[in-house]
Amino acid sequence: MHLTTADVDYSLQRRRLLRDVQSGRVDVAEVCDASPYLVSASKFHGEETSQRCPICRREYLWLVHYIFGDELRSSAGQARGRAELAMLARSVRHFDVYVVEVCRGCGWNHLINRFALGRDNPTPEPAASVTSPASPGEVGHTSRDMSRPIRTDT
Numbered sequence: 678m679h680l681t682t683a684d685v686d687y688s689l690q691r692r693r694l695l696r697d698v699q700s701g702r703v704d705v706a707e708v709c710d711a712s713p714y715l716v717s718a719s720k721f722h723g724e725e726t727s728q729r730c731p732i733c734r735r736e737y738l739w740l741v742h743y744i745f746g747d748e749l750r751s752s753a754g755q756a757r758g759r760a761e762l763a764m765l766a767r768s769v770r771h772f773d774v775y776v777v778e779v780c781r782g783c784g785w786n787h788l789i790n791r792f793a794l795g796r797d798n799p800t801p802e803p804a805a806s807v808t809s810p811a812s813p814g815e816v817g818h819t820s821r822d823m824s825r826p827i828r829t830d831t
């Protein structure tokens with residue numbers, strides 16, 4: 678997995694993969710391999726979309742947000758709901774969120790987005806990043822350790 682650029686066009690990969698499935702170059706079983714963990718994560722932390730599954734076209738897709746980062750310690754790699762993401766973004770300086778779409782019907786799953794959250798990152802609302810990857814405050818992107826005092830009023 679290449680993690681060098683901030684915005685990776687996963688939608689392009691997705692389209693390409695779906696085309697390969699339609700043309701028969703890739704077997705359906707290969708792309709509909711959602712693990713039981715992913716399916717249950719979609720039940721506990723998932724967010725239903727109004728988008729139908731591109732494979733079975735019957736079920737709606739669910740989004741699961743996975744969190745990664747050194748500060749998360751044992752929570753790294755776990756799924757989190759949107760409200761929990763917002764809470765973490767206030768308490769943790771930096772963590773990465775991977776958004777996976779999954780179909781509970783046929784097991785189709787694909788990584789669709791990745792973005793950074795946390796107090797060091799200017800995007801407070803994770804939901805907005807799912808549809809529009811460009812964050813408004815991209816200027817401060819490179820200066821990670823601004824010595825601006827951060828107020829913690831808890």
Ligand SMILES: [Zn+2]
Pocket residue numbers: 730731732733734735736780781782783784785
């Ligand atoms: Zn499906």
